[in-house]
Amino acid sequence: MLKPGDHIARLGGDAFVALVEHVRHESDAAHVAARLADALGNPFELSHGPSVVGVSVGIALYPRDASNENALLHAADLAMYSAKSGRGGCYRFYGPELANLRGYDDSKR
Numbered sequence: 001m002l003k004p005g006d007h008i009a010r011l012g013g014d015a016f017v018a019l020v021e022h023v024r025h026e027s028d029a030a031h032v033a034a035r036l037a038d039a040l041g042n043p044f045e046l047s048h049g050p051s052v053v054g055v056s057v058g059i060a061l062y063p064r065d066a067s068n069e070n071a072l073l074h075a076a077d078l079a080m081y082s083a084k085s086g087r088g089g090c091y092r093f094y095g096p097e098l099a100n101l102r103g104y105d106d107s108k109r
Helices: 025-041 071-082
Strands: 005-011 015-019 044-046 050-051 056-059 092-093
Touching: 015 071, 025 056, 025 092, 056 071, 071 092
Parallel strands: 056 092
Antiparallel strands: 005 015, 044 050
16 A cells, blocks of 8 residues: 555544655556555454444645645645545545635634
C-alpha cells in the first residue's frame, strides 16, 4: 500500500492522512487510495465479532492543488467530504469546484 518514505498519521477522531511522496500521475494516487479503501473495507475481527468500517478518501496533490501544507490538508478534506456523499469505499480528487462545497463544515477539523 504505502512505500518506504510514505507516512500515515491520525489527525483526530476518525480522520487520518497519508503522505505519499513521488506521485507522478493521478493514477498513482488513485491506486494507493483504492488499495487503502480495499484493505480497510475488509471486516476486522474484534472480541465481540467482526466489525466493518466505512472508508472515504480525499486526494489533493502538491503543488497542483495547494502551495502549502495547510491548504493541501484543506483541499484533501474537501475532497474527502465529497467522497463521503458517494458510496462507501470511494475516493475523490480535489478540484476547484469543491472550493465552496455546500454543507462542508471545516470547524470539525
